[in-house]
Amino acid sequence: MNLNILVLPGDGIGLEVTREAVRVLRVVAEKWNHQLTLRAGLLGGIAIHKTGGPFPAETEKMSREADAVLMGAVGLPEFDNAPPETRPERGLLGIRKSMGVYANLRPVRSYKALLDSSPLKNHLVDGVDMVIVRELTGGLYYGTPRGIFDEGDAGPEIHAVNTMAYSWSEIERVTRMAFELARKRRKKVTSVDKSNVLEVSQLWRRVVTKIAPDYPDIELDHLLVDNCAMQLVLNPKRFDVVVMENMFGDILSDEGAVLAGSIGMLPSASIGARKASGVWTGLYEPVHGSAPDIAGQNKANPFGAIGSVAAMLEYSFGLTEEAAAVNRAMETVLNTGRVTADLRPTGTPATTEQAGKAVCQAI
Ligand code: IPM
Ligand code: MN
16 A cells, blocks of 8 residues: 655654654555655644744645645744744644544553553553544634734733634534444443533534434443543543543543553544545644653653554554554553653663664564
Protein backbone atom coordinates (compact mmCIF):
# COMPACT_ATOMS: atom_id res chain seq x y z
CA MET A 1 0.00 0.00 0.00
CA ASN A 2 1.15 3.54 -0.59
CA LEU A 3 1.12 5.58 2.62
CA ASN A 4 1.19 9.24 1.75
CA ILE A 5 1.63 11.09 5.04
CA LEU A 6 2.08 14.71 6.04
CA VAL A 7 4.06 15.23 9.25
CA LEU A 8 3.52 18.41 11.26
CA PRO A 9 5.90 18.27 14.23
CA GLY A 10 4.72 21.64 15.58
CA ASP A 11 6.29 23.06 18.72
CA GLY A 12 8.15 21.99 21.85
CA ILE A 13 8.31 18.24 22.40
CA GLY A 14 6.22 17.78 19.24
CA LEU A 15 9.49 17.65 17.31
CA GLU A 16 11.04 14.95 19.44
CA VAL A 17 8.01 12.69 19.70
CA THR A 18 7.11 12.83 16.01
CA ARG A 19 10.71 11.94 15.13
CA GLU A 20 10.24 8.66 17.03
CA ALA A 21 6.77 8.11 15.59
CA VAL A 22 8.21 8.45 12.08
CA ARG A 23 11.01 6.06 12.97
CA VAL A 24 8.35 3.49 13.86
CA LEU A 25 6.43 4.22 10.67
CA ARG A 26 9.53 3.53 8.59
CA VAL A 27 10.09 0.20 10.30
CA VAL A 28 6.47 -0.80 9.70
CA ALA A 29 6.65 0.25 6.05
CA GLU A 30 9.78 -1.79 5.53
CA LYS A 31 8.57 -4.88 7.33
CA TRP A 32 5.18 -5.03 5.61
CA ASN A 33 6.34 -3.71 2.26
CA HIS A 34 4.41 -0.47 2.15
CA GLN A 35 5.62 2.49 0.22
CA LEU A 36 6.03 5.49 2.47
CA THR A 37 5.83 9.03 1.12
CA LEU A 38 6.53 11.57 3.84
CA ARG A 39 6.25 15.32 3.61
CA ALA A 40 6.79 17.83 6.40
CA GLY A 41 4.93 21.06 7.07
CA LEU A 42 4.55 23.91 9.52
CA LEU A 43 1.83 24.33 12.11
CA GLY A 44 1.58 26.32 15.33
CA GLY A 45 4.20 28.61 16.84
CA ILE A 46 6.91 27.55 14.41
CA ALA A 47 4.58 28.46 11.53
CA ILE A 48 3.95 31.89 13.06
CA HIS A 49 7.71 32.44 13.22
CA LYS A 50 8.37 31.32 9.67
CA THR A 51 5.26 32.51 7.83
CA GLY A 52 3.42 34.96 10.07
CA GLY A 53 0.42 32.70 10.75
CA PRO A 54 -0.22 29.44 12.67
CA PHE A 55 -1.85 27.55 9.76
CA PRO A 56 -0.16 28.54 6.48
CA ALA A 57 -1.97 28.02 3.16
CA GLU A 58 0.85 25.70 2.11
CA THR A 59 0.16 23.44 5.08
CA GLU A 60 -3.54 23.42 4.27
CA LYS A 61 -2.76 22.44 0.69
CA MET A 62 -0.42 19.65 1.75
CA SER A 63 -2.98 18.35 4.24
CA ARG A 64 -5.47 17.95 1.39
CA GLU A 65 -2.96 16.08 -0.75
CA ALA A 66 -1.94 13.66 2.00
CA ASP A 67 -3.79 10.46 2.91
CA ALA A 68 -3.27 11.14 6.59
CA VAL A 69 -1.65 13.76 8.81
CA LEU A 70 0.57 13.08 11.82
CA MET A 71 0.90 15.97 14.21
CA GLY A 72 3.14 16.55 17.24
CA ALA A 73 1.93 19.37 19.48
CA VAL A 74 1.45 23.12 19.24
CA GLY A 75 1.96 25.94 21.71
CA LEU A 76 4.82 28.16 22.85
CA PRO A 77 5.05 30.06 26.14
CA GLU A 78 5.93 33.32 24.36
CA PHE A 79 2.30 33.44 23.12
CA ASP A 80 0.80 32.91 26.58
CA ASN A 81 -0.65 36.39 26.72
CA ALA A 82 -1.63 36.65 23.06
CA PRO A 83 -5.32 36.79 22.09
CA PRO A 84 -6.82 33.49 20.86
CA GLU A 85 -6.80 34.46 17.17
CA THR A 86 -3.02 34.89 17.03
CA ARG A 87 -2.01 31.92 19.14
CA PRO A 88 -0.37 28.70 17.88
CA GLU A 89 -3.43 26.77 19.10
CA ARG A 90 -5.47 28.53 16.44
CA GLY A 91 -3.47 26.60 13.86
CA LEU A 92 -4.63 23.33 15.38
CA LEU A 93 -8.25 24.44 15.41
CA GLY A 94 -7.82 25.60 11.82
CA ILE A 95 -6.50 22.30 10.51
CA ARG A 96 -9.14 20.27 12.38
CA LYS A 97 -11.88 22.37 10.81
CA SER A 98 -10.29 22.46 7.38
CA MET A 99 -9.86 18.69 7.28
CA GLY A 100 -13.37 18.23 8.65
CA VAL A 101 -12.22 15.74 11.27
CA TYR A 102 -15.29 15.88 13.46
CA ALA A 103 -14.76 12.76 15.58
CA ASN A 104 -11.78 12.67 17.90
CA LEU A 105 -11.15 9.18 19.26
CA ARG A 106 -9.12 9.12 22.45
CA PRO A 107 -8.55 5.59 23.71
CA VAL A 108 -7.78 5.31 27.41
CA ARG A 109 -6.54 1.98 28.68
CA SER A 110 -4.48 0.73 31.54
CA TYR A 111 -1.21 -1.12 31.12
CA LYS A 112 -0.18 -3.69 33.72
CA ALA A 113 3.33 -2.26 33.80
CA LEU A 114 2.01 1.22 34.56
CA LEU A 115 -0.54 0.47 37.27
CA ASP A 116 1.65 2.10 39.90
CA SER A 117 2.08 5.21 37.76
CA SER A 118 -1.55 6.07 38.35
CA PRO A 119 -2.40 7.77 41.64
CA LEU A 120 -5.59 5.67 41.75
CA LYS A 121 -5.73 2.27 43.43
CA ASN A 122 -4.62 -0.61 41.21
CA HIS A 123 -7.92 -2.49 41.43
CA LEU A 124 -9.77 0.55 40.08
CA VAL A 125 -7.44 1.05 37.14
CA ASP A 126 -6.51 -2.51 36.19
CA GLY A 127 -8.60 -3.48 33.14
CA VAL A 128 -9.74 0.01 32.14
CA ASP A 129 -10.38 0.09 28.40
CA MET A 130 -12.48 2.89 26.96
CA VAL A 131 -12.56 5.27 24.04
CA ILE A 132 -13.59 8.86 24.53
CA VAL A 133 -15.21 10.11 21.34
CA ARG A 134 -14.93 13.87 21.42
CA GLU A 135 -16.82 16.02 18.90
CA LEU A 136 -14.03 18.12 17.44
CA THR A 137 -15.26 20.75 14.99
CA GLY A 138 -18.18 22.40 16.79
CA GLY A 139 -19.28 23.77 20.13
CA LEU A 140 -17.61 26.52 22.12
CA TYR A 141 -14.35 26.26 20.20
CA TYR A 142 -15.92 27.51 16.98
CA GLY A 143 -19.27 29.10 17.87
CA THR A 144 -20.05 32.71 17.06
CA PRO A 145 -20.60 35.35 18.30
CA ARG A 146 -17.39 35.31 20.24
CA GLY A 147 -15.07 37.98 21.54
CA ILE A 148 -14.23 40.41 24.28
CA PHE A 149 -16.48 43.43 23.99
CA ASP A 150 -15.06 46.47 25.76
CA GLU A 151 -17.00 49.16 23.88
CA GLY A 152 -14.02 51.44 24.15
CA ASP A 153 -13.74 51.46 27.91
CA ALA A 154 -11.80 49.29 30.25
CA GLY A 155 -14.25 49.33 33.13
CA PRO A 156 -16.55 46.83 34.80
CA GLU A 157 -18.86 46.86 31.75
CA ILE A 158 -16.44 44.82 29.64
CA HIS A 159 -17.93 41.51 28.76
CA ALA A 160 -16.82 38.45 26.85
CA VAL A 161 -18.88 35.95 24.88
CA ASN A 162 -18.44 32.44 23.57
CA THR A 163 -21.18 30.44 21.94
CA MET A 164 -21.94 26.75 22.22
CA ALA A 165 -23.90 25.76 19.13
CA TYR A 166 -24.62 22.37 17.58
CA SER A 167 -26.84 21.32 14.72
CA TRP A 168 -28.74 18.04 14.61
CA SER A 169 -26.47 16.72 11.84
CA GLU A 170 -23.28 17.58 13.72
CA ILE A 171 -24.52 15.62 16.73
CA GLU A 172 -25.83 12.75 14.63
CA ARG A 173 -22.65 12.05 12.67
CA VAL A 174 -20.38 11.91 15.73
CA THR A 175 -22.77 9.78 17.75
CA ARG A 176 -23.19 7.37 14.83
CA MET A 177 -19.40 7.07 14.77
CA ALA A 178 -19.53 6.22 18.49
CA PHE A 179 -22.20 3.53 17.96
CA GLU A 180 -20.23 2.01 15.06
CA LEU A 181 -17.10 1.95 17.18
CA ALA A 182 -18.95 0.29 20.07
CA ARG A 183 -19.97 -2.52 17.69
CA LYS A 184 -16.31 -3.44 17.35
CA ARG A 185 -15.84 -3.33 21.12
CA ARG A 186 -17.95 -4.16 24.21
CA LYS A 187 -21.14 -2.74 22.68
CA LYS A 188 -21.77 0.01 25.16
CA VAL A 189 -22.16 3.75 24.55
CA THR A 190 -22.35 6.39 27.24
CA SER A 191 -23.50 9.78 26.02
CA VAL A 192 -22.39 12.70 28.16
CA ASP A 193 -24.19 16.03 28.34
CA LYS A 194 -25.46 18.76 30.65
CA SER A 195 -29.10 18.48 29.69
CA ASN A 196 -30.32 19.61 33.11
CA VAL A 197 -29.04 23.10 32.24
CA LEU A 198 -28.11 23.55 28.56
CA GLU A 199 -30.44 23.56 25.55
CA VAL A 200 -27.58 22.34 23.37
CA SER A 201 -27.34 19.31 25.61
CA GLN A 202 -31.10 18.75 25.42
CA LEU A 203 -30.83 18.59 21.65
CA TRP A 204 -27.79 16.32 22.02
CA ARG A 205 -29.78 13.87 24.16
CA ARG A 206 -32.74 14.03 21.78
CA VAL A 207 -30.58 13.14 18.76
CA VAL A 208 -28.80 10.30 20.54
CA THR A 209 -32.10 8.87 21.75
CA LYS A 210 -33.57 9.13 18.25
CA ILE A 211 -30.77 7.24 16.49
CA ALA A 212 -30.19 4.64 19.23
CA PRO A 213 -32.87 2.23 17.85
CA ASP A 214 -30.71 1.88 14.70
CA TYR A 215 -28.21 0.09 16.95
CA PRO A 216 -30.33 -2.38 18.93
CA ASP A 217 -27.23 -4.42 19.77
CA ILE A 218 -25.68 -1.49 21.64
CA GLU A 219 -26.49 -0.64 25.23
CA LEU A 220 -26.87 3.12 25.68
CA ASP A 221 -26.85 5.25 28.79
CA HIS A 222 -26.73 8.99 29.43
CA LEU A 223 -24.63 10.71 32.07
CA LEU A 224 -24.45 14.32 33.10
CA VAL A 225 -20.94 15.65 32.59
CA ASP A 226 -20.28 16.44 36.23
CA ASN A 227 -21.33 12.96 37.28
CA CYS A 228 -19.25 11.50 34.46
CA ALA A 229 -16.18 13.32 35.80
CA MET A 230 -16.78 11.59 39.11
CA GLN A 231 -17.54 8.12 37.66
CA LEU A 232 -14.32 8.27 35.62
CA VAL A 233 -12.29 7.99 38.80
CA LEU A 234 -14.80 6.06 40.97
CA ASN A 235 -15.61 3.30 38.51
CA PRO A 236 -13.71 3.73 35.24
CA LYS A 237 -14.22 0.13 34.14
CA ARG A 238 -17.92 0.80 33.57
CA PHE A 239 -17.06 2.76 30.41
CA ASP A 240 -16.64 1.45 26.88
CA VAL A 241 -17.36 4.19 24.31
CA VAL A 242 -18.07 7.61 25.80
CA VAL A 243 -19.29 10.33 23.42
CA MET A 244 -19.58 14.04 24.12
CA GLU A 245 -19.30 17.56 22.76
CA ASN A 246 -15.98 19.30 22.15
CA MET A 247 -15.13 21.01 25.41
CA PHE A 248 -16.51 18.31 27.69
CA GLY A 249 -14.27 15.91 25.75
CA ASP A 250 -11.24 18.14 26.11
CA ILE A 251 -11.63 18.24 29.86
CA LEU A 252 -12.60 14.62 30.49
CA SER A 253 -9.85 13.20 28.28
CA ASP A 254 -7.22 14.88 30.45
CA GLU A 255 -8.91 13.28 33.42
CA GLY A 256 -8.80 9.97 31.60
CA ALA A 257 -5.05 10.36 31.24
CA VAL A 258 -4.71 9.80 34.97
CA LEU A 259 -6.04 6.27 34.44
CA ALA A 260 -3.40 5.48 31.83
CA GLY A 261 -0.62 6.52 34.18
CA SER A 262 0.67 9.46 32.17
CA ILE A 263 -0.77 11.85 29.65
CA GLY A 264 2.33 11.03 27.60
CA MET A 265 0.78 7.63 26.84
CA LEU A 266 -2.40 8.86 25.16
CA PRO A 267 -2.79 8.78 21.38
CA SER A 268 -5.66 10.29 19.44
CA ALA A 269 -7.27 9.87 16.07
CA SER A 270 -9.44 12.55 14.51
CA ILE A 271 -11.58 11.14 11.75
CA GLY A 272 -13.63 12.84 9.06
CA ALA A 273 -15.14 11.71 5.79
CA ARG A 274 -14.13 8.70 3.75
CA LYS A 275 -12.20 9.74 0.63
CA ALA A 276 -12.82 8.45 -2.90
CA SER A 277 -9.70 6.29 -2.53
CA GLY A 278 -11.33 4.45 0.39
CA VAL A 279 -8.92 5.97 2.91
CA TRP A 280 -10.54 7.80 5.86
CA THR A 281 -9.53 11.42 6.34
CA GLY A 282 -7.52 11.41 9.54
CA LEU A 283 -5.42 13.68 11.71
CA TYR A 284 -3.39 11.85 14.34
CA GLU A 285 -1.83 13.48 17.36
CA PRO A 286 -0.88 12.65 20.93
CA VAL A 287 -3.27 14.09 23.52
CA HIS A 288 -0.43 15.84 25.38
CA GLY A 289 0.68 19.38 24.66
CA SER A 290 4.03 20.89 23.63
CA ALA A 291 5.43 20.75 27.21
CA PRO A 292 7.87 23.66 26.84
CA ASP A 293 9.37 22.89 30.27
CA ILE A 294 10.95 19.67 28.99
CA ALA A 295 11.29 20.52 25.28
CA GLY A 296 14.62 19.78 23.63
CA GLN A 297 15.79 17.58 26.49
CA ASN A 298 15.18 14.19 24.89
CA LYS A 299 13.04 13.03 27.78
CA ALA A 300 9.47 13.36 26.54
CA ASN A 301 7.43 10.16 26.31
CA PRO A 302 7.00 9.27 22.61
CA PHE A 303 4.31 6.62 23.21
CA GLY A 304 1.39 8.99 22.69
CA ALA A 305 2.81 9.84 19.26
CA ILE A 306 3.72 6.23 18.46
CA GLY A 307 0.26 5.11 19.54
CA SER A 308 -1.12 7.74 17.17
CA VAL A 309 0.80 6.05 14.35
CA ALA A 310 -0.86 2.77 15.31
CA ALA A 311 -4.22 4.52 15.21
CA MET A 312 -3.40 5.94 11.76
CA LEU A 313 -2.50 2.51 10.42
CA GLU A 314 -5.75 1.12 11.75
CA TYR A 315 -8.31 3.86 11.11
CA SER A 316 -7.05 5.58 7.96
CA PHE A 317 -5.47 2.64 6.16
CA GLY A 318 -7.25 -0.36 7.69
CA LEU A 319 -3.88 -2.01 8.43
CA THR A 320 -4.99 -3.79 11.59
CA GLU A 321 -2.13 -6.27 11.72
CA GLU A 322 0.50 -3.52 11.52
CA ALA A 323 -1.36 -1.42 14.10
CA ALA A 324 -1.56 -4.35 16.50
CA ALA A 325 2.17 -4.99 16.05
CA VAL A 326 2.99 -1.41 17.02
CA ASN A 327 0.75 -1.57 20.08
CA ARG A 328 2.24 -4.90 21.11
CA ALA A 329 5.77 -3.53 20.69
CA MET A 330 4.96 -0.60 22.96
CA GLU A 331 3.63 -2.96 25.58
CA THR A 332 6.78 -5.09 25.33
CA VAL A 333 8.92 -2.01 25.96
CA LEU A 334 6.72 -0.95 28.88
CA ASN A 335 7.25 -4.35 30.45
CA THR A 336 11.03 -3.95 30.33
CA GLY A 337 10.77 -0.91 32.59
CA ARG A 338 13.19 0.98 30.35
CA VAL A 339 10.76 3.86 29.85
CA THR A 340 10.82 7.64 29.96
CA ALA A 341 10.94 9.53 33.25
CA ASP A 342 7.18 10.22 33.44
CA LEU A 343 6.50 6.46 33.81
CA ARG A 344 8.54 5.54 36.91
CA PRO A 345 11.27 3.62 35.09
CA THR A 346 13.22 0.88 36.79
CA GLY A 347 16.74 2.31 36.87
CA THR A 348 17.85 5.12 34.57
CA PRO A 349 15.00 6.55 32.54
CA ALA A 350 15.11 5.99 28.79
CA THR A 351 15.46 9.01 26.55
CA THR A 352 12.79 9.80 23.97
CA GLU A 353 15.04 8.38 21.30
CA GLN A 354 15.87 5.20 23.25
CA ALA A 355 12.18 4.55 23.89
CA GLY A 356 11.42 5.03 20.17
CA LYS A 357 14.24 2.77 19.06
CA ALA A 358 13.20 0.13 21.57
CA VAL A 359 9.73 0.04 20.03
CA CYS A 360 11.29 -0.34 16.56
CA GLN A 361 13.40 -3.24 17.84
CA ALA A 362 10.36 -4.91 19.36
CA ILE A 363 8.48 -4.69 16.06
C1 IPM B 1 -6.24 19.04 23.00
C2 IPM B 1 -5.64 20.38 23.31
C3 IPM B 1 -6.20 21.40 22.35
C4 IPM B 1 -7.69 21.43 22.52
C5 IPM B 1 -5.59 22.80 22.49
C6 IPM B 1 -4.09 22.80 22.38
C7 IPM B 1 -6.19 23.77 21.51
O1 IPM B 1 -5.87 20.72 24.64
O2 IPM B 1 -6.08 18.57 21.85
O3 IPM B 1 -6.86 18.44 23.87
O4 IPM B 1 -8.20 22.08 23.46
O5 IPM B 1 -8.38 20.82 21.72
MN1 MN C 1 -6.83 19.15 25.82
